[in-house]
Amino acid sequence: MADTYTPPVYGTGVKATIQRIGGHLAGMIMPNIGAFIAWGLITALFIPTGWLPNASLAALVGPIITTLLPVLIGYTGGRMVHGQRGAVVGAVATMGVVVGATIPMFLGAMVIGPLAAYVLKLVDRFTEQRTKAGFEMLVDNFTAGIVGGAMALLGVWGIGPIVKVVTEAAGSGVGWLIGHSLLPLASVLIEPAKVLFLNNAINHGVLGPLGVAEAVQQGKSILFMLESNPGPGLGLLLAYLFFGPRALRPSTPAAMIIHFFGGIHEIYFPYVLMKPRLIIAVIAGGAAGVFTFMITGAGLVATPSPGSIFAYLAVTPKGGWFGVAAGILLATAASFAVASLLLGFGRGEKEPDEAAQDETASEYTTQPAAQEAS
Numbered sequence: 001m002a003d004t005y006t007p008p009v010y011g012t013g014v015k016a017t018i019q020r021i022g023g024h025l026a027g028m029i030m031p032n033i034g035a036f037i038a039w040g041l042i043t044a045l046f047i048p049t050g051w052l053p054n055a056s057l058a059a060l061v062g063p064i065i066t067t068l069l070p071v072l073i074g075y076t077g078g079r080m081v082h083g084q085r086g087a088v089v090g091a092v093a094t095m096g097v098v099v100g101a102t103i104p105m106f107l108g109a110m111v112i113g114p115l116a117a118y119v120l121k122l123v124d125r126f127t128e129q130r131t132k133a134g135f136e137m138l139v140d141n142f143t144a145g146i147v148g149g150a151m152a153l154l155g156v157w158g159i160g161p162i163v164k165v166v167t168e169a170a171g172s173g174v175g176w177l178i179g180h181s182l183l184p185l186a187s188v189l190i191e192p193a194k195v196l197f198l199n200n201a202i203n204h205g206v207l208g209p210l211g212v213a214e215a216v217q218q219g220k221s222i223l224f225m226l227e228s229n230p231g232p233g234l235g236l237l238l239a240y241l242f243f244g245p246r247a248l249r250p251s252t253p254a255a256m257i258i259h260f261f262g263g264i265h266e267i268y269f270p271y272v273l274m275k276p277r278l279i280i281a282v283i284a285g286g287a288a289g290v291f292t293f294m295i296t297g298a299g300l301v302a303t304p305s306p307g308s309i310f311a312y313l314a315v316t317p318k319g320g321w322f323g324v325a326a327g328i329l330l331a332t333a334a335s336f337a338v339a340s341l342l343l344g345f346g347r348g349e350k351e352p353d354e355a356a357q358d359e360t361a362s363e364y365t366t367q368p369a370a371q372e373a374s
Contacts, residue, residue, distance in 0.1 A: 026273035028077040028110055033251075035072055036266055037258055039064045043306055051310075070098050070105045074113030085124070085144055086117025092148035096155020097163065106197030106266075108155065108163045116151035123147055166198075175206055178223065183294060187286030190227050192279055195272045199265060203227040208303050220299030220317050225289070228307035231328040232285030233268040234260050235335025236278060240271055243339075243346035248274075263306025277342050285335025289327040298323025 029036075039061070046057040071094050078090020090113035097108035123143050131139045177186040193202055211223035234256060241252040248271070255267045272278050293299070298320055304311035309328070316324050 024080065024114075025110055026270040027080060028073050028113070029270040029273070031076050032069065032072045033255075033267070033270070035064075035069060036264065037254070039069065039264070041258075041262065043262075043264065047305070065104045066101070067098055070094050070109040073106060073109040074116075077110060077113030078117035081114045081117035082121040082124075085140070086114075086120055089116045089120045089144055089148040089151065090114065092116070093151035093155055096152035097160040099156055099160075101160060101164070103164075103200060104197060105160065105163065107166070108159050111163075112151060112155050112159050116147060119151065120144060120147045175210070178207075178210065183222065183226065184287040184290045186226055187283050187290060191232065191282045191286045194227065194265065195269045195279060195282070197266065197269065199227055203303065203307075211300075211303065215299075215301055218299070220301050220320065222290070222293050222299045224300040224303050224315070225293055225298070225324075225327065226286075228263075228265075228304050228312075229286065229289045229328060229331050230260050230263065230265070230307055230309060230312075231289050231331025232282040232335040233265050235285050235332040235337075236271060236281055236339050237268055238332070238336045239281070239339030239343055243343040244271075261308055261310065263304070263308030263311055265307055275342070278339055281335045281339035281342060284338045285331040288334035289331030292327040292330045293323060296323030296326055298327055300324070 042057065042064070043061050045052045046054045047061060048055075048058070071091050074094025075087045075091040078093075079087035081090075093112045093116035094105070094109045097105040097112055101108070120143065124140075127139055127143060173189045177183065177189065190202060193199065207223045207226055211221040214221035214223060237252050237256045237259065241249055241256070244252070252271075255271075258264050258267045272282060299317065300312070300315045300320075301317050302315045304315050312324060312328070313321075
């Protein structure tokens with residue numbers, strides 16, 4: 001299923017391996033983009049700071065992001081490994097990392113969904129030659145149930161706590177950089193953590209409380225802008241629109257709207273996972289934005305939630321428009337420039353038909369030359 005949504009990766013070596021892993025991670029997200037968009041629209045419309053605040057409808061936001069989306073990711077990851085049986089077991093196992101978690105367990109779902117399906121695949125290989133005729137359905141159902149239940153317990157006691165430790169470590173690293181006045185370098189930790197869907201944990205768990213304390217004293221804080229800047233993601237999506245794989249270009253306009261105007265940054269994470277080297281682009285964009293915010297003295301009075309341009313404008317203090325706008329614009333430009341360079345400005349992204357025609361033309365032109373030489 002990953003190949004349906006992500007460009008195939010050829011070759012061997014470290015680079016190809018990293019790209020292949022990133023493609024598989026993105027392959028768990030891309031089929032569920034519609035669910036992310038639905039959640040983004042509900043969030044942008046009905047939360048207290050949304051366009052049409054509605055408390056009863058806003059109640060959908062929490063369950064969708066904490067339960068539905070991780071389960072869909074785990075289901076898709078399991079299906080990629082072992083078909084429908086793997087999908088079911090992957091979904092069951094994902095509930096193990098969801099239960100008791102205080103953050104959306106997207107990363108945990110990406111790990112445990114395929115892992116549970118792989119374990120079931122091994123079990124099926126062991127039992128298929130040892131199961132007597134007439135007992136196939138019984139054995140299949142019980143093995144799936146046992147593996148799913150066991151992996152759910154592993155999620156609760158093992159994978160969930162590990163992801164929590166990773167999240168806390170990332171937050172502590174960001175806090176250390178902030179404490180040592182190395183704000184632009186914070187993007188080196190923030191942007192990769194965002195792509196692994198730890199953005200909410202860092203923003204609301206680390207940057208938000210620190211920003212509130214600073215805003216109480218100074219009336220504004222730059223810390224609200226470190227993670228929530230929509231510029232790096234917008235620049236990346238623009239680069240994909242102009243220079244990315246042709247099969248993916250039609251999906252980027254809708255992603256840009258959801259990201260920049262809806263504030264749902266998760267929409268661009270799969271595009272980075274498909275080509276992991278592009279993490280350099282969003283790091284460059286994030287650092288450029290933070291540096292611009294610093295030299296212009298920009299800050300916000302509260303956390304922009306969601307991180308859309310509208311939310312930014314709503315919490316920008318009087319007289320602070322220039323610094324905020326400049327930071328977003330320069331972050332977009334830096335991310336776009338670096339991502340375009342890393343994408344080779346579209347070179348090598350020809351349509352399959354065009355590539356075949358070029359290959360045919362090359363053979364046609366070389367054959368006469370070979371005949372003349374002979």
